[in-house]
């Protein structure tokens with residue numbers, strides 16, 4: 116598709132010059148002789164760029180830019196200025212024009228300015244699209260991956276989403292189980308209903324049951340009032356039972372009953388309540404092994420694993436790593452700024468890591484690197500892998516290795532402290548037990564800026 120350009124100038128000769136040159140460069144050009152004609156064209160067609168003269172009878176170029184930007188903020192505008200009238204050029208740029216072209220100009224000048232403005236817009240749109248894809252309620256729910264394994268998972272999720280059947284999602288930590296559960300919900304007819312998350316871990320049976328099924332006042336010590344359970348809260352929606360392997364053994368029979376009958380009984384209540392809830396469970400444990408060890412009921416296991424979804428570890432689908440990395444870097448780019456790139460060497464380093472923490476670890480490694488690196492392109496030194504990963508010591512002489520490790524530690528420490536304090540240097544210094552001046556000096560040495568740590 117040829118980019119469409121609207122060229123506005125009151126002089127016939129200039130309009131023809133613009134049209135001829137831009138058409139030759141492969142653009143599709145519509146010419147207008149004044150603001151009125153221009154706005155008429157804008158009503159009926161979508162343009163990628165506007166080029167306009169500043170000095171025109173009727174609505175001036177300045178007013179035109181202002182109006183254009185107000186009605187269509189993302190449409191780039193380039194102004195042509197006749198006499199080096201610096202003041203009005205400054206004004207229109209302030210009003211949102213992308214660039215300006217002083218008269219007289221060569222075809223090359225024109226080409227460069229147009230190309231730059233279109234390219235800038237293309238990049239912004241691309242970033243915006245990816246950002247939406249990552250966080251928005253559409254697309255793949257942020258579940259990225261083009262590997263065969265990941266496409267199979269996405270296809271499966273899509274197929275089982277519409278039913279009300281219980282789903283069991285398994286996979287190592289950080290493989291995207293929660294994202295998958297949310298995708299099932301979003302793609303189901305229950306998408307408008309609630310998505311309620313239960314963390315099954317670390318609660319004693321009574322409290323777990325009260326949390327899940329609700330409790331009447333006085334049902335157990337500490338139950339000072341009636342409280343609804345998460346099953347009730349998920350009415351009409353989806354209940355996400357995370358870490359289902361940790362559901363207390365004593366509570367598992369009740370959970371199984373709820374799954375089978377779609378009824379729950381709050382603690383201290385005599386009657387059952389109907390619930391219309393779809394359950395999606397997840398675990399990073401091997402439930403089969405838990406069953407064998409007598410820690411998980413076999414009948415509940417069978418009931419849950421009717422529709423199993425297995426998320427593959429990252430190391431088994433490394434072909435997804437470049438795409439995942441790119442989208443994380445876009446997500447972590449400063450607002451309106453460019454995302455960092457990854458050098459060839461750095462990509463190699465990422466590909467040879469074993470990723471015990473899977474996609475979450477990749478995300479963390481890149482977030483840190485993007486925040487701390489001063490260059491446009493990330494290098495292998497910018498990555499700090501979790502210490503458990505093994506093989507993580509820098510090479511070189513003893514002195515160099517020690518130095519780079521210390522420097523990495525210092526950066527990481529300062530960055531974490533700043534992140535925790537939301538960019539407040541005094542607070543970060545205080546929490547670190549360092550004098551503010553010293554903390555600040557260290558930050559400067561590392562090129563860290565407090566502004567980068569304020570919540571965005």
Ligand SMILES: Nc1ncnc2c1ncn2[C@@H]1O[C@H](COP(=O)(O)OP(=O)(O)OP(=O)(O)O)[C@@H](O)[C@H]1O
Pocket residue numbers: 257258259260286287288289290291292293294295398399439474475478
């Ligand atoms: N396929 C993917 N595409 C994009 N981001 C992903 C993908 N898988 C995981 N992530 C990201 O990795 C992080 C961890 O994902 P998630 O919380 O879904 O993992 P999990 O399997 O539930 O982990 P855990 O077992 O530790 O709870 C999140 O930030 C998530 O956005």
Ligand SMILES: [Mg+2]
Pocket residue numbers: 292293357
């Ligand atoms: Mg999880």
